Amino acid sequence: MKLEKLDLSRILKDFGSRLIGDDRSKKIICETLLLFPKAVVDYITRNVWFITPFDDAWSFTLEADGLASKSLVFLSDDLLRQDDDQIRYSIAHEIAHIMLGHRNPYGVIIRKGSDKRSETDADEFARYYLESPKVS
Numbered sequence: 001m002k003l004e005k006l007d008l009s010r011i012l013k014d015f016g017s018r019l020i021g022d023d024r025s026k027k028i029i030c031e032t033l034l035l036f037p038k039a040v041v042d043y044i045t046r047n048v049w050f051i052t053p054f055d056d057a058w059s060f061t062l063e064a065d066g067l068a069s070k071s072l073v074f075l076s077d078d079l080l081r082q083d084d085d086q087i088r089y090s091i092a093h094e095i096a097h098i099m100l101g102h103r104n105p106y107g108v109i110i111r112k113g114s115d116k117r118s119e120t121d122a123d124e125f126a127r128y129y130l131e132s133p134k135v136s
């Protein structure tokens, strides 16, 4: 049995309109996802929106229909100015929260360190996939 090969173009296609941002942001999000098992990639590309700032739009509107029971990950300008390792780590950390089922009820701002347990779990999950050697 041949393992299905995941690549950037396939991930981009699966995200479709759920991946919003400039090409660099899209690329690093897809590259980070490639570090995760296929089941995670499939879940994320189908159920998660990634929103990053992009040059040619001041603001935009998302239709609620498209967002129903989906998660939305926002990456800030500040984060995107950090080095690639930091960006990848933050993306993996957010993916971890989603895969571990951590809920962030609408309107609640989670401060750094306010929920230590779920932060530790998300860090562990993220680190596991970022650091595990790639088998080709």
Ligand SMILES: [Zn+2]
Residues within 6 Å of the ligand: 093, 097, 118, 119, 122
């Ligand atoms: Zn977190």
